Amino acid sequence: MNRILLWAALGIVAMGLAGCPKRPQTPPASTAGQPVAPQSANAAGAGGTESGAAEAMGAEGANAGARVAPTTVYFDFDSAEIKPEFAGLIAAHGRHLGQTLGLRIRLEGNTDERGSPEYNIGLGERRAQAVKQALILQGARADQMVTVSYGQERPAVEGHTEDAWAKNRRVEIVYLTP
Amino acid sequence: MTDGSELRFLARLARSTLGLAILLAFAPAHAELTVEITQGVSTPIPVAIVPFAGSSGAPLDIASVVEADLRRSGRFDPLPRKSMLRTPSVASDVDFAEWRLLKTDYLVIGRMVSGAAGPAVQFELFNVLSGARILGYSVPIGGDYRLAAHRTADLIYQGIVGIRGAFATRIAYVAADGAVNARRYRLLVADSDGVNAHTIVQSREPLMSPAWSPDGEQLAYVSFEGRASSIWIQTLRTGERRKVSAREGINGAPAFSPDGKRLALAASQKDGNVDVYVLDLASGQYLRVTDDPAIDTEPAWSPDGRYLYFTSDRAGRPQIYKIGLAAGQKPQRITFEGSYNARPRPSPDGTQLAVVTVEDGQFRIAVIDAQSGRGRVLTQGAIDVAPSFAPNGQTLIYSTHDRDRGVLATVSVDGSVASRIESDEGDVREPAWSPFASNP
Numbered sequence: 315m316n317r318i319l320l321w322a323a324l325g326i327v328a329m330g331l332a333g334c335p336k337r338p339q340t341p342p343a344s345t346a347g348q349p350v351a352p353q354s355a356n357a358a359g360a361g362g363t364e365s366g367a368a369e370a371m372g373a374e375g376a377n378a379g380a381r382v383a384p385t386t387v388y389f390d391f392d393s394a395e396i397k398p399e400f401a402g403l404i405a406a407h408g409r410h411l412g413q414t415l416g417l418r419i420r421l422e423g424n425t426d427e428r429g430s431p432e433y434n435i436g437l438g439e440r441r442a443q444a445v446k447q448a449l450i451l452q453g454a455r456a457d458q459m460v461t462v463s464y465g466q467e468r469p470a471v472e473g474h475t476e477d478a479w480a481k482n483r484r485v486e487i488v489y490l491t492p
Numbered sequence: 493m494t495d496g497s498e499l500r501f502l503a504r505l506a507r508s509t510l511g512l513a514i515l516l517a518f519a520p521a522h523a524e525l526t527v528e529i530t531q532g533v534s535t536p537i538p539v540a541i542v543p544f545a546g547s548s549g550a551p552l553d554i555a556s557v558v559e560a561d562l563r564r565s566g567r568f569d570p571l572p573r574k575s576m577l578r579t580p581s582v583a584s585d586v587d588f589a590e591w592r593l594l595k596t597d598y599l600v601i602g603r604m605v606s607g608a609a610g611p612a613v614q615f616e617l618f619n620v621l622s623g624a625r626i627l628g629y630s631v632p633i634g635g636d637y638r639l640a641a642h643r644t645a646d647l648i649y650q651g652i653v654g655i656r657g658a659f660a661t662r663i664a665y666v667a668a669d670g671a672v673n674a675r676r677y678r679l680l681v682a683d684s685d686g687v688n689a690h691t692i693v694q695s696r697e698p699l700m701s702p703a704w705s706p707d708g709e710q711l712a713y714v715s716f717e718g719r720a721s722s723i724w725i726q727t728l729r730t731g732e733r734r735k736v737s738a739r740e741g742i743n744g745a746p747a748f749s750p751d752g753k754r755l756a757l758a759a760s761q762k763d764g765n766v767d768v769y770v771l772d773l774a775s776g777q778y779l780r781v782t783d784d785p786a787i788d789t790e791p792a793w794s795p796d797g798r799y800l801y802f803t804s805d806r807a808g809r810p811q812i813y814k815i816g817l818a819a820g821q822k823p824q825r826i827t828f829e830g831s832y833n834a835r836p837r838p839s840p841d842g843t844q845l846a847v848v849t850v851e852d853g854q855f856r857i858a859v860i861d862a863q864s865g866r867g868r869v870l871t872q873g874a875i876d877v878a879p880s881f882a883p884n885g886q887t888l889i890y891s892t893h894d895r896d897r898g899v900l901a902t903v904s905v906d907g908s909v910a911s912r913i914e915s916d917e918g919d920v921r922e923p924a925w926s927p928f929a930s931n932p
Binding site (some may be wrong): 359375392420427428430431432433435436438439440442444446461462463464467468469470471472473475 | 914
């Protein structure tokens with residue numbers, strides 16, 4: 315009986331691996347591992363308190379950067395300008411990166427949900443680039459950083475209010491495990 | 493040799509794989525879309541669609557699908573079946589006086605037939621007042637009863653309105669559901685009446701910007717699998733997909749050229765600056781079309797394939813520009829009214845553009861003249877974006893919100909008819925209307 319179950323189980327495994335050729339669907343095009351780990355939102359927009367306020371979740375483990383400083387920079391509507399209250403955060407990460415050249419980060423640019431989605435990809439990238447340039451000025455090297463823009467596609471917070479929008483206009487600093 | 497612990501491991505593996513296999517096998521192919529007319533014309537045309545003879549054995553009541561199509565267009569008022577005194581299927585059985593009493597302007601009669609080429613639906617359209625026969629067709633079923641019904645509705649629509657119908661078409665769209673840190677994104681295709689929605693691809697990372705090939709066989713789209721954006725082309729019949737653009741940085745906003753051989757797209761330089769490119773699909777060569785520190789994106793082809801319209805914020809905020817693809821052409825600004833105009837989509841005849849415009853601080857859909865840049869706002873939402881023309885140029889489908897949910901909506905180009913389309917699971921957005929179905 316066990317042997318029959320075993321062969322049945324293996325058969326099912328084989329079917330699962332072979333896929334279902336008649337079905338027009340495509341198997342999930344997911345990445346290997348790594349669910350999203352958005353930062354729990356700090357005081358939205360007003361932001362920028364030092365250490366400990368932000369916490370990371372997710373399969374990457376604690377985002378190493380969170381021990382250095384909060385890892386989210388927030389932006390005003392339609393702007394890619396880094397506000398003064400984030401200068402400390404950027405300086406801390408810039409120094410940290412400059413001191414440990416083996417560290418690499420991904421800068422994820424985001425917008426709120428208003429406007430045309432593909433144009434918002436461009437805006438998110440502008441924000442990520444602004445943070446990248448600011449980090450370089452604080453000691454990071456360009457080759458330690460990669461940017462990606464999610465535009466409005468990966469909100470941190472659901473909602474259609476000014477408050478939710480403010481929490482979504484952000485760049486996330488994500489330290490990459492080697 | 494198997495011992496107890498190995499068997500238990502395999503049993504656990506089998507259970508989890510079996511679970512996965514069941515999920516794939518029974519994943520609801522029908523995340524249904526429901527379409528609801530929210531505005532129809534003030535005097536819809538009364539039409540009677542008599543049930544087609546010989547339908548009782550058929551898998552589908554074709555006349556009822558035709559009736560639903562015409563009603564959903566917002567322009568017709570079909571006569572309820574219970575009001576019909578008789579149900580003729582041949583012209584010689586029609587007493588036009590009887591139908592005039594029922595105050596119907598047009599009459600459709602027909603029947604299912606079997607020919608050498610297989611089953612077909614044979615129908616005729618009459619003008620009730622004059623008794624004149626407007627047209628008659630035999631539409632082959634070709635194994636697809638719903639498609640034959642939609643083709644029938646298209647022909648009736650054309651016979652009455654004078655414009656080709658677009659019922660035998662499909663829409664592609666993006667669906668997103670799940671909690672904020674456990675999102676599931678899917679790209680789906682459904683018939684234009686919301687039926688037969690099925691998943692083309694799904695991912696834990698965002699999917700965006702579906703774009704139809706001119707032959708309706710493929711979709712290009714943006715995927716963020718691997719934590720970076722890339723553009724894929726997928727063949728719908730087979731599910732086969734291939735990555736066509738994965739430059740470092742942004743790969744976005746794909747648009748097939750009218751001849752299907754090239755893809756206009758948005759791609760970024762090392763410094764993050766986004767520009768419009770044209771990718772030759774056979775050679776993989778990129779032609780750079782814009783070269784400007786502004787965000788230049790959202791390209792769309794003129795129907796003759798000689799120009800691209802695109803969004804650029806080189807003047808401060810997004811506006812619509814046009815550029816010829818011959819060498820040495822400079823972009824020409826199209827929109828001068830309003831602070832924000834983006835996401836141009838030419839009408840099938842090229843004379844108009846659907847755009848996203850800001851009016852009173854709200855993002856709305858407008859249709860503007862492609863030459864003068866002037867036109868009118870058609871929608872009233874707060875965040876109405878991603879317009880797409882039906883292939884007959886009569887209707888736009890776009891993304892909007894209803895209460896808190898992302899939904900799709902349609903509006904006719906003359907503003908007289910509107911509908912809302914929602915999914916029974918999650919948000920839907922970024923619709924793309926397919927080309928006309930190719931002839932069988």
